Amino acid sequence: MTFWPFRSSSETFLCQFTKYNQSSSGSKALIYFSIHKSRTTVIALLVLVHEGHAQAMRFFTRANADSYDLIVRLATFGQDIAWKHEITRAVTHRSQILELACGTGILSSILAQRGKSVAGIDITFEYLLSLKRKLKAPIAQGTAEVLPYRDGSFDAIVSSYLAKYVDVQKVIDECWRVLRPGGIVVFHDFTYPRGLIRNLWNIYFELLRLAGRFVTSWKVVFRQLDDVIKKSDWVDQTIGALKNKKFQNINCRCYTAGTSAMVSAEKP
Numbered sequence: 001m002t003f004w005p006f007r008s009s010s011e012t013f014l015c016q017f018t019k020y021n022q023s024s025s026g027s028k029a030l031i032y033f034s035i036h037k038s039r040t041t042v043i044a045l046l047v048l049v050h051e052g053h054a055q056a057m058r059f060f061t062r063a064n065a066d067s068y069d070l071i072v073r074l075a076t077f078g079q080d081i082a083w084k085h086e087i088t089r090a091v092t093h094r095s096q097i098l099e100l101a102c103g104t105g106i107l108s109s110i111l112a113q114r115g116k117s118v119a120g121i122d123i124t125f126e127y128l129l130s131l132k133r134k135l136k137a138p139i140a141q142g143t144a145e146v147l148p149y150r151d152g153s154f155d156a157i158v159s160s161y162l163a164k165y166v167d168v169q170k171v172i173d174e175c176w177r178v179l180r181p182g183g184i185v186v187f188h189d190f191t192y193p194r195g196l197i198r199n200l201w202n203i204y205f206e207l208l209r210l211a212g213r214f215v216t217s218w219k220v221v222f223r224q225l226d227d228v229i230k231k232s233d234w235v236d237q238t239i240g241a242l243k244n245k246k247f248q249n250i251n252c253r254c255y256t257a258g259t260s261a262m263v264s265a266e267k268p
């Protein structure tokens with residue numbers, strides 16, 4: 001399905017209204033309901049989305065939006081910014097870039113400083129407000145599984161820490177649609193390390209759990225993030241989904257002793 005692009009709208013926040021309801025079937029699936037309003041049209045959508053939405057909505061809230069940048073820097077010992085520079089390097093020769101789950105705009109800001117034209121989408125309103133304070137960019141509130149952009153709008157699509165919360169195949173189908181031929185997708189997220197590092201990683205999350213007693217706005221994340229990472233097989237799912245969609249040059253690299261990974265591919 002093709003949408004009128006939000007990018008043409010002067011006030012992105014007015015363009016979409018999102019509401020999530022527990023499905024009546026008793027399963028953990030959620031209904032994603034959105035009304036897309038451009039200057040000329042209103043489109044209503046109902047889509048069944050991944051249970052990761054509920055998790056993401058518990059994690060990323062109004063209470064922790066303002067402290068996100070500091071927490072992600074401290075909690076990853078500065079690796080977050082190094083990983084984001086790797087993502088930036090992967091899209092060096094692309095100019096029009098969409099960031100999925102742009103959050104508070106750390107990556108979008110780096111890309112914009114490098115002269116890229118950046119658009120962003122995220123489900124958390126307060127995170128987008130924080131982005132808006134640091135960057136003038138077209139942004140939309142919505143899920144990465146249903147993108148409100150025209151076919152062939154971007155040269156590159158990037159995301160960091162999204163893959164474990166979504167139906168990756170849906171996201172990749174949408175990436176294929178909104179990418180131009182020759183465009184690139186880059187997914188980056190945490191992974192559960194192997195070997196000795198795994199023990200250290202587990203100890204680290206025990207410490208984070210303790211820290212959550214004092215940093216209450218991050219308590220839920222510090223308690224549950226390790227479980228979400230352990231249960232996610234986003235790397236294999238992403239590679240499988242990219243192959244299904246006939247993306248080419250699929251590449252996967254691990255970083256910082258296997259604590260995160262980046263999967264990239266090109267649309268032929």
Ligand SMILES: C[S@@+](CC[C@H](N)C(=O)[O-])C[C@H]1O[C@@H](n2cnc3c(N)ncnc32)[C@H](O)[C@@H]1O
Binds near residue numbers: 122123162166
């Ligand atoms: C850990 S934050 C990462 C923010 C940013 N990508 C970064 O690297 O700093 C995860 C973000 O994913 C967003 N998110 C989770 N599920 C999403 C979905 N289905 N569609 C769009 N954004 C989503 C959350 O709202 C949150 O802003």
